[in-house]
Amino acid sequence: MKLAYWMYAGPAHIGTSRVASSFRNVHAVMHAPLGDDYFNVMRSMSERERDFTPVTASIADRHVLARGSQEKVANNMNRKDEEQRPDPIVLTPTCTSSTLQEDLQNLVNRALISSMSDVIFADVNHYRVNEFQAADRTSEQTVRHYVNKAIERGASNRSVTNAPSANIIGMSTSGFHAQHDCRELKRLLQGLGILVNQIIPEGASLKDSKDLPRAWSNTVPHREAGPMTAIFSKKEFGMPHVSITPAGPLDAADFIGRIEGYINAWASVLSEKGVDYEPYVVNQTRFVSQAAWFSRTIDCQNPTGKEAVVSGDATHAVSITKILVKEMGIRVRRSGTHRRHDTEWFNEQIQGLCDEILVTENHTEVGDATARVEPSAIFGTQTERHTGKRINIPCGVIPSPVHIQNFPLGYRPLLGYEGANQIADSVYNSFNPGMEDYPSDVSGGHDTKGVVTKLSSNKEDLKWTTESQLELSKIPGFVRGKIKRKTEVFAKQNNISEITIDVMYAARESFSP
Amino acid sequence: MKTIDTAFECETGSYHTFCPISCVAWLYQKIEDSFFLVIGTKTRGYFLQNALGVTIFAEPRYAMAELEEADISAQLNDREESKEICIQIRRDRNPSVIIWIGTCTTEIIKMDLEGMASKLEREIGIPIIVARANGSDYAFTQGEDTALAAMVHRCPVIDMAISKNEVCMGDCDNSYKSKDQSQIKTYKLETHNLVLFGSLPSNVASQPNSEPKHQNICVTGWLPSHRYAELPSLGEGIYVCGVNPFLSRTATILMRRRKCRLIGAPFPIGPDGTRAWMERICDVLGMKPKGLKEKEEQIWKNLSKYIKIIGGKSVFSMGDNLLEISLARFSVRCGMIVYEIGIPYLDKRYQAAELSLLKTTCEVMNIPMPRIVEKPDNYNQVQRMHELEPDLAFTGMAHANPLEARGIDTKWSVEFTFAQIHGFANAADVLESVTRPLMRNPGSIPSWKNLSKQEPLHC
Numbered sequence A: 001m002k003l004a005y006w007m008y009a010g011p012a013h014i015g016t017s018r019v020a021s022s023f024r025n026v027h028a029v030m031h032a033p034l035g036d037d038y039f040n041v042m043r044s045m046s047e048r049e050r051d052f053t054p055v056t057a058s059i060a061d062r063h064v065l066a067r068g069s070q071e072k073v074a075n076n077m078n079r080k081d082e083e084q085r086p087d088p089i090v091l092t093p094t095c096t097s098s099t100l101q102e103d104l105q106n107l108v109n110r111a112l113i114s115s116m117s118d119v120i121f122a123d124v125n126h127y128r129v130n131e132f133q134a135a136d137r138t139s140e141q142t143v144r145h146y147v148n149k150a151i152e153r154g155a156s157n158r159s160v161t162n163a164p165s166a167n168i169i170g171m172s173t174s175g176f177h178a179q180h181d182c183r184e185l186k187r188l189l190q191g192l193g194i195l196v197n198q199i200i201p202e203g204a205s206l207k208d209s210k211d212l213p214r215a216w217s218n219t220v221p222h223r224e225a226g227p228m229t230a231i232f233s234k235k236e237f238g239m240p241h242v243s244i245t246p247a248g249p250l251d252a253a254d255f256i257g258r259i260e261g262y263i264n265a266w267a268s269v270l271s272e273k274g275v276d277y278e279p280y281v282v283n284q285t286r287f288v289s290q291a292a293w294f295s296r297t298i299d300c301q302n303p304t305g306k307e308a309v310v311s312g313d314a315t316h317a318v319s320i321t322k323i324l325v326k327e328m329g330i331r332v333r334r335s336g337t338h339r340r341h342d343t344e345w346f347n348e349q350i351q352g353l354c355d356e357i358l359v360t361e362n363h364t365e366v367g368d369a370t371a372r373v374e375p376s377a378i379f380g381t382q383t384e385r386h387t388g389k390r391i392n393i394p395c396g397v398i399p400s401p402v403h404i405q406n407f408p409l410g411y412r413p414l415l416g417y418e419g420a421n422q423i424a425d426s427v428y429n430s431f432n433p434g435m436e437d438y439p440s441d442v443s444g445g446h447d448t449k450g451v452v453t454k455l456s457s458n459k460e461d462l463k464w465t466t467e468s469q470l471e472l473s474k475i476p477g478f479v480r481g482k483i484k485r486k487t488e489v490f491a492k493q494n495n496i497s498e499i500t501i502d503v504m505y506a507a508r509e510s511f512s513p
Numbered sequence B: 001m002k003t004i005d006t007a008f009e010c011e012t013g014s015y016h017t018f019c020p021i022s023c024v025a026w027l028y029q030k031i032e033d034s035f036f037l038v039i040g041t042k043t044r045g046y047f048l049q050n051a052l053g054v055t056i057f058a059e060p061r062y063a064m065a066e067l068e069e070a071d072i073s074a075q076l077n078d079r080e081e082s083k084e085i086c087i088q089i090r091r092d093r094n095p096s097v098i099i100w101i102g103t104c105t106t107e108i109i110k111m112d113l114e115g116m117a118s119k120l121e122r123e124i125g126i127p128i129i130v131a132r133a134n135g136s137d138y139a140f141t142q143g144e145d146t147a148l149a150a151m152v153h154r155c156p157v158i159d160m161a162i163s164k165n166e167v168c169m170g171d172c173d174n175s176y177k178s179k180d181q182s183q184i185k186t187y188k189l190e191t192h193n194l195v196l197f198g199s200l201p202s203n204v205a206s207q208p209n210s211e212p213k214h215q216n217i218c219v220t221g222w223l224p225s226h227r228y229a230e231l232p233s234l235g236e237g238i239y240v241c242g243v244n245p246f247l248s249r250t251a252t253i254l255m256r257r258r259k260c261r262l263i264g265a266p267f268p269i270g271p272d273g274t275r276a277w278m279e280r281i282c283d284v285l286g287m288k289p290k291g292l293k294e295k296e297e298q299i300w301k302n303l304s305k306y307i308k309i310i311g312g313k314s315v316f317s318m319g320d321n322l323l324e325i326s327l328a329r330f331s332v333r334c335g336m337i338v339y340e341i342g343i344p345y346l347d348k349r350y351q352a353a354e355l356s357l358l359k360t361t362c363e364v365m366n367i368p369m370p371r372i373v374e375k376p377d378n379y380n381q382v383q384r385m386h387e388l389e390p391d392l393a394f395t396g397m398a399h400a401n402p403l404e405a406r407g408i409d410t411k412w413s414v415e416f417t418f419a420q421i422h423g424f425a426n427a428a429d430v431l432e433s434v435t436r437p438l439m440r441n442p443g444s445i446p447s448w449k450n451l452s453k454q455e456p457l458h459c
């Protein structure tokens, strides 16, 4: 048992539902108690989805707990089969089925006999995997199922397309800006003259899986859903994949470079002309994306040298850290992720880019670490945004979990060259409120209500006099916390229990370089 | 109590609603010195944090005791584990009561929550109340019912000596100050020891509270109270009356275990409901109601601008929070035609007065009695809606946007649970909320009626 207030990743069945509802004509039947179809609310509300979410629950009520759910689940699957004829029904276990340890696989075998639709049992154990791992697995499992079927029937098409082509793997419902990323990635590939063979799972029809191997290579922009499918097709068909996330001009260039390699390898086999993407990259970097230019502008000298902390899912945290450090000259004090099972990859990517790495699923730990560092800006999830609010530091929200405002209607990709523009804007705007504070605070300020405590947990028993508090409130917001804390450290070191204006000055002298 | 005969149907129970643990969201705010601990898996935690949205960041007084695989396979000692967590809560928050919310998982693995709680309570010195508000047994608002029913056992026994002195012990201004000697006020009210049950937002609670006062009835207590220490005294001679339709367990326990006398009344939702509620209370307590008719009429006058909008419009209520009957009755009184009332669970005895008011209202308004569908099937309901084409649907958020995309205006029903809908004064708010979707849609762009990417109304 552990005490938890907030979690970064959802339970496994959310991951499965995300993938199932991204494919075309797939229906997930969840084995769950009343109330667990909450995913439908999230999809319908956050994404403002206009169609009914293809996820229904086979309700496990008291009756079922006593007698077993076999019959009911079977009936519900048959019913969905008749009502909607999905390509496959994905039977999705929840914590309840994991706890009941019912033999759902057996049910699936039986259902396969009577039902017109395919039936797949999502192989995700609630206690072993979380949302992201489950999404990754389910995507692989369903694709594998259909690929194998095609192979059995001899329908699998392995002849590569005439023109260079690629699959995009790992784009799904409820992904952070996934729809926009998907569009931007397509645009990027089109710009390179590469055909998009298939996008998985978003909008894909599993019936088309037979054509999956026709692509020259796979691209896996997000680590959270996709790697397993890519690895499967590598094993099965020897398809290479690019798992670089093309966020920011530098990684975009790497991404393109890798694809170029794969294309040229095939080109020589097919004795065609190789490609050279260098001019494209140069042109995009210099003129299409404003990001490279932006980092040169005098504007960007403001944030330069400023400090930031980053946290989020592995993909986004890594990308943002790289962009901040390499492209904008920002010092990243701490970068971290809640993806514990991806620690190794994360460390490797971020090596040498930040002062400290924090891998944890505990949001208070992240909050306290942020308060200790007192950066000028935070890049994190909604939780970190709220920490930021509390300790008065601006925050740019980068990865999930996110709220409805993180599903913008306007075009906001994070990948590719347009994505680089968006990120640059968001970084610049995050630092800016802190700067805006500056003039207003210096000229008298508006915050004379009292001193804001900047620490997330403040256990100091030092007393500030009224005058010194007033003095403190005149200090610009974004450095106030730091000065307060340093003053208190100074007071403690010198056994002072009451902080007067004089103590403040003495402290400032002692710690100014 | 009689039950009335109308056609009731029962479907498959495949419908969307919130898990009953969501009651934590409003109860922890209501009971200021409480701490809610939900014992279950990630599923609940994820649900709660998404359903509660922003409140989760305001250092809420609730948390999850997240069960891990070792807990399920009984490799860990539940009692030791939960003790540690409760001690941590005591240290960080120092609540006056900890309320454990049992979930489906604790049901399945048959965790002896009550047994553990009573031992632990003695060890750590904080009362621990157990409420089994799980999705295998209950829907949404019924969570509050289980929590209040559990709380009934903790209410002090009434001191008859004081009540015989005809002194009203309760603070009738409803400010819930502590009842030390200096604060006992004597009211020249008739004393009837009336305790109301059901959690209402504080500013709303004062409304149904002042209504009885106008009738010279003193409300001696509320369940739940603002603070755990101020739970109302109960016992023989105490009258109790519910303010919400989903509190049937609480009502039963109050009658059976604490020998209270239940006043079965319609619920104070809408001016008609509020008046009927008050009249019924007066009736039972042998008082003559004063000025209620005039008051109701006045309110209806104030509502006329809304009634112009919704009069004659049809509504289909999918059902997810048990407020459906009362809302339908109010809607009919406003001149709407109700096609169907879906409802998760219907206690025909506890809701008897409400049901018969619905029936008379339909007769008076000359509108056919709606069909009442218990444990509805959302898929079938959507098909029925396809045929009926109602002007408005009361529905959960899972269906709201898809229905809108198919040209059916919706009012999402969760809003009724969180908004203030009780008493005379809030009737306008309810209608404000119901008319909003209709106002918004002038229907000027007919070709935009269907924005779905799929075929119309296909679930």
Ligand code: SF4
Binding pocket: A033, A034, A035, A036, A096, B019, B020, B021, B040, B043, B044, B047, B102, B103, B104, B105, B133, B134, B135, B136
């Ligand atoms: S208590 Fe039951 S319905 Fe509620 S979240 Fe847990 S499993 Fe789901």
